[in-house]
Amino acid sequence: MESLKYIKPKLFSTMKTYTKEQFVKDIVAGIIVAIIALPLSIALAIASGVNPEQGLYTGIIAGFFISFLGGSRVQIGGPTAAFVVIIYGIIAKYGSSGLIVATFLAGIIMIIMGLLHFGNLIKFIPKTITVGFTLGIAVGIFAGQIKDFLGLQMDAVPSEFVDKIVAYAQNLHTLQWMTLAMGMLALLIQIFWPKVSQKIPGSLVAILVTTLLVQLLKLPVATIGDLYTIKAGFPKFAMPELSLSLVREMISPAFTIAILASIESLLSCVVSDGMIGGHHRSNAELVGQGVGNIMSALFGGIPATGAIARTAANVKNGGRTPVAGMVHALTLLLILLFLMPYASMIPMSCLAAILIMVAYNMSGWRTFVHMVKTAPKSDITVLVATFLLTVFFDLVVAIEIGMVLAAFLFMKRMSDVADVKSWVYMDDVDANEISEHTDLKYVPKNTMVYEISGPMFFGATSDYLAFANEKHKNVLILRMRNVPAMDITGLDTLEEAYNTCRKKGITLLLSHVNEQPLHVMEKAGFVEKLGAENICDNIDAALARAESLAPAANRS
Secondary structure (H helix, E strand, O other): OOHHHHHOOHHHHHHHHOOHHHHHHHHHHHHHHHHHHHHHHHHHHHHHOOOHHHHHHHHHHHHHHHHHHOOOOOOOEEOOHHHHHHHHHHHHHHHHHHHHHHHHHHHHHHHHHHHOOOHHHHHHOOHHHHHHHHHHHHHHHHHHHHHHHHOOOOOOOOOOHHHHHHHHHHOHHHOOHHHHHHHHHHHHHHHHHHHOOOOOOHHHHHHHHHHHHHHHOOOOOOEHHHHOOOOOOOOOOOOOOOOHHHHHHHHHHHHHHHHHHHHHHHHHHHHHHHHHOOOOOHHHHHHHHHHHHHHHHHOOOOOOEEOHHHHHHHHHOOOOOHHHHHHHHHHHHHHHHHOHHHHOOOEHHHHHHHHHHHHHHHHOHHHHHHHHHHOOHHHHHHHHHHHHHHHHOOHHHHHHHHHHHHHHHHHHHHHHHOEEEEOOOHHHOOHHHHHHOOOOOOOOOOEEEEEEEOOEOOOOOOOOOOOOOOOOOOEEEEEEEEOOOEOHHHHHHHHHHHHHHHHOOOEEEEEOOOHHHHHHHHHHOHHHHHOHHHEEOOHHHHHHHHHHOOOHHHOO
């Protein structure tokens, strides 16, 4: 029962002190956030290669369950720009059935991660990877909007970045100037509207203005209705068509969706905690996100996660409990049921302009440039590689290779800091200087002392055998106070050192062994082999035992 509190939804905790005043604030915040989410949900769905209403399905279904079962007081869930590139790729290769299965599997993976308390492990994904793929996603989103922003008359846009740019260049002569003008107007409204009002989103104003101009003036600009048939009505439940072969193919994209959703949702939780002075439950959030994605897949939606901008808008407008997120979902449902036909009038170039702004705002290009200027070369390698792989290949490849690169470089750093140093003997120090070297200790003449610093693992063990070459020594002390961790390869090296000592008639002593390395030694039976009496609590005890092992003629 103790472990269940870590996945307890935040809604149940907030209801204990809930008031009418907060209920009113939550309703107002939920409605405002729904207005912000409306154009984004439609635009993100179209950019992902699915029908416009599927973006709303996601905001309604996933948004409701993420708030209902999640671990944050103020998280707003729904479709986000981070998924556009990966969804587009899945749709192009596997169709809608592949996307449904990938989303469904991603939800299961996230629930398992939450139940296994993996919530805190997400923070160990290097910033170089998240910054790299975020900028890569932003470039991909921008590239995907060029056709609609310029009104190019061309067939379906290729999914690969290079093919996409080539196709645009080949069809640039079909540019529609009126479509470009509406797109530029929508872009300018979004840039300058925040100076007029922070409450009403610029994207909504851009949609209203451009839609009215196109409809009233009968301008030759393509609208959503020209390209899509929008379905109003409640989303229908449908079980995904699972097959072993499809599950096998979609498991890798599903893991990418799960990791990406986990990173973005927990990052949003951390940001919102700072805004309200609260604390989220990371494992409960993963479970809520997992359920939200499963339900989204079952009702025809797309992958969802916590949306940082919408969550911040919720907080700024008074939302303080998950009720606001649930109201946001219900408001989107009412819009879907009663106002969806009007969405067909929205110009496609306006939606493209909205997504161009989303891409710019999420890109984090300033952080990218700063890291390129200041980070170590190894970090820059991971950063740039992740970015390029995201742009020219896909997010799955980028995260997989980025993590492998980061892991190898981390191990290289650890092996570089690992060190073995021989102690200086007191006999080698002038007696007048001894008082100035308070860290020096008397070492028996029969004893060698080496201090190991850094983890003993397979990437950092090559120098640990460079000892036992001195004559007239019958004790070797390895001081291990600065060894925080050891793996099986590090243990194997230690056992090799022990065997070398036995052959030369040298007694091996270990000093100040930390908890994790000691546990590894005990589990492998090395403590029994070495002898518990030869594992000393500290260096003083080790030196005393070494002196007791000195030949009688050498004892002082």
